[in-house]
Structure formats: C-alpha cells, structure tokens
Amino acid sequence: MKRSCLMLAVILMTGCFALQAEARPKTRYDETTKTCRILETGPLEWDSQPWGEGGKVFKQVCKSCHTRNNDKGAPFLWTESKTSNAWNRVFTQKYPKCAKDGAWDGISPDQMLKLNDYLYRFALNSEDFVDCG
Numbered sequence: 001m002k003r004s005c006l007m008l009a010v011i012l013m014t015g016c017f018a019l020q021a022e023a024r025p026k027t028r029y030d031e032t033t034k035t036c037r038i039l040e041t042g043p044l045e046w047d048s049q050p051w052g053e054g055g056k057v058f059k060q061v062c063k064s065c066h067t068r069n070n071d072k073g074a075p076f077l078w079t080e081s082k083t084s085n086a087w088n089r090v091f092t093q094k095y096p097k098c099a100k101d102g103a104w105d106g107i108s109p110d111q112m113l114k115l116n117d118y119l120y121r122f123a124l125n126s127e128d129f130v131d132c133g
C-alpha cells in the first residue's frame, strides 16, 4: 500500500514537471532589435539552444557579483528574481546601476541578446508570455 502511494506520487510529480517544461516561452519579442527570437531549436540540449550561451554569461559575468551574501552590495539574483517582461525591461532600459557603472561592458551585443533570452525563458511566471512570430 505504502509502495503504491509512493509510485503514484512519483507519477504525479513527473507529470507536473513535464507540464512546467512545456509552459516555457518558445519565442521572445526583442524590443532593441525589433525581432522575434526563437528560444527553442529541436532537442533540449543546453549548448545547442540559443539561450545556452546566455546562461554561461549570466554565471560568469552577472553571478560574479549577484551571488547570495556577496560583499559587493549586489542583491542576490537568479532567473526567477523577475518575470519575463521585467527581465526584458532590464535589457531594454539598462537601468541597473551596475550596467551604468560599466560592469556589463565586456558582453557583446549578441551575448546580451542571448543572456536576455535565457533570463526571459526561465523567469518567474514565464508562462505569462505572449509568443511572437
């Protein structure tokens, strides 16, 4: 009895994860380039996805400061710190102080788009998106 309950729980949870994965946005309208960006191309392998490189930039550049309990005065940030639309605003307006202070300067325009793609795709409530294209 106990065992079958556990099995049922596992099956239900797997279903939930599958649904969540499906709810991820497949496209992103980019205000800066006025283009519709495709966020998924075939099998979900990190490196082959358009946002794969964006994830690396986030880790290497942004997370050099925005870790938990850092001594740089940077708030902890991860993909779910903001909604998809809020992340878009971060990149269209480049309002964070760190962007103005030059902490983003080493990132190429192409990497910036991919970083935005990555954060948009894995954002908080990223199911509240509007597909373009």
Ligand code: HEC
Pocket (backbone or CB within 6 Å): 058, 061, 062, 063, 064, 065, 066, 072, 073, 074, 075, 077, 090, 096, 097, 098, 099, 103, 104
């Ligand atoms: C050199 C350290 C540093 C790096 C690198 C850095 N940041 Fe920041 N960031 C800060 C600090 C410090 C603040 C807080 C500034 C303030 O408002 O006083 C901040 C603030 C922010 C905020 C505003 C806080 C909020 O919750 O809205 C956002 C968004 C942000 N950074 C995003 C990024 C992103 C995206 C990257 C990578 C492209 C990045 N940061 C790279 C130091 C950094």
